[in-house]
Amino acid sequence: MKKGTKSIGIIFLAILIGFTFITCDPEGDACTHTAGAAATCSTAQTCTKCSGVIQAALGHQTIDWSTYVPTTGHVSCDRSGCTGGFAKIGDAGQAGGIIFYVDKNGFKLYQGTNNTLASDTYITVYYLEAWTESVPSIRWSWANQPTWSPDEYTDVPLVQQAHDTGNPTQWIGYGLRNTRLIISAMNAMVSPNNEDTLRGDRAVHVASTTKGGKDDWFLPSVDELNVMYIASTEPNSVSGLPTSGWHWSSSQVYVEHAWDQCFDFGYMVSNVGKSYPYDVRAVRAF
Numbered sequence: 001m002k003k004g005t006k007s008i009g010i011i012f013l014a015i016l017i018g019f020t021f022i023t024c025d026p027e028g029d030a031c032t033h034t035a036g037a038a039a040t041c042s043t044a045q046t047c048t049k050c051s052g053v054i055q056a057a058l059g060h061q062t063i064d065w066s067t068y069v070p071t072t073g074h075v076s077c078d079r080s081g082c083t084g085g086f087a088k089i090g091d092a093g094q095a096g097g098i099i100f101y102v103d104k105n106g107f108k109l110y111q112g113t114n115n116t117l118a119s120d121t122y123i124t125v126y127y128l129e130a131w132t133e134s135v136p137s138i139r140w141s142w143a144n145q146p147t148w149s150p151d152e153y154t155d156v157p158l159v160q161q162a163h164d165t166g167n168p169t170q171w172i173g174y175g176l177r178n179t180r181l182i183i184s185a186m187n188a189m190v191s192p193n194n195e196d197t198l199r200g201d202r203a204v205h206v207a208s209t210t211k212g213g214k215d216d217w218f219l220p221s222v223d224e225l226n227v228m229y230i231a232s233t234e235p236n237s238v239s240g241l242p243t244s245g246w247h248w249s250s251s252q253v254y255v256e257h258a259w260d261q262c263f264d265f266g267y268m269v270s271n272v273g274k275s276y277p278y279d280v281r282a283v284r285a286f
Contacts, residue, residue: 033047033054035047036048039056039057039058040082041059041060042057042087044057058082059079060079060088060091061077061078063087063091064076064078065094068094070125073086074086086126087102087127088102089101089231089236090238090239093127093284094212094214095286096211096212097131097212097283097284098130098132098241100128100232100241100283101172101227101231102127103126103172104126106124106125107124107125107126108122108173109176110173110176110177111176111177112176112178112181113180120177126286128228130228130281130282130283131217131281134279134281135206135280135281135282136279137279138248138277140202141153153275154274155252156185156252157252159177159182159250159252160252160253161221161223161252162270163222163251163270168223168227170223171224171251172223173221173224174221175219175220175285176216176218176285179204179219179250182219183205186202186205203219203250204219204250207219207220207250208282216284217283219250220250220281221249221251222249222251222259222268224283228242229263242281243264245262245264245278245279246260246262246272246278247260247261248278253270256274257270257272257274258270260272260278
């Protein structure tokens with residue numbers, strides 16, 4: 001009997017006696033999966049033979065953020081058998097936002113306490129969450145018209161960052177530092193026409209608001225904004241994240257320009273004047 005005919009015969013016999021075989025052999029022979037550890041909130045159950053997924057990760061139901069362990073990123077939830085683990089992209093965050101980035105190894109969140117990066121302080125965090133809505137039509141800098149001269153824009157060379165396609169997460173953990181340094185520079189600057197009342201209408205001031213009982217929100221860096229876009233698209237398609245519109249980052253290109261991203265198509269653009277009104281989505285890390 002040929003190999004293919006033998007396999008068909010085995011499957012037919014299995015159906016007759018009430019067994020279900022799942023093909024996991026690359027040559028096509030019928031065989032049952034050998035189950036590995038049971039699925040948990042964040043880990044799928046896989047076959048020890050072929051590594052195929054038998055049962056997807058169960059997912060969290062209601063996360064108990066009071067159990068959050070800042071040194072490991074672990075949380076617990078009310079699903080039976082869930083004793084700890086990591087929240088996932090798309091889960092509700094600690095402040096009621098939407099988790100769009102998870103690093104189980106942790107990453108450095110620079111605090112913006114020193115102008116020199118090497119001397120800046122940082123904490124280790126595991127998640128980025130975005131607030132549930134964007135604020136539309138906000139300018140990055142003081143200038144109210146694209147035709148104004150460069151000296152009327154807020155220049156913050158300490159936050160000049162370029163998206164590197166070879167290192168797309170290079171600037172993750174820098175958004176809070178950027179935001180604080182930009183605010184410091186703006187506070188030290190006299191706005192055009194003495195329009196100090198506009199101070200609360202700038203991108204960083206809108207982003208660094210108090211939401212969900214937290215006061216550590218910030219304008220995301222160029223790479224933090226990009227991973228938010230990635231989470232909003234396939235295969236994640238996280239509900240509640242932006243799906244359209246241009247959004248500002250806190251990464252400056254040079255005195256007149258800052259990075260922004262189009263959430264319709266993913267374009268990242270570095271040559272748009274800071275005075276253009278784009279959307280702002282506040283984020284925080286924990």
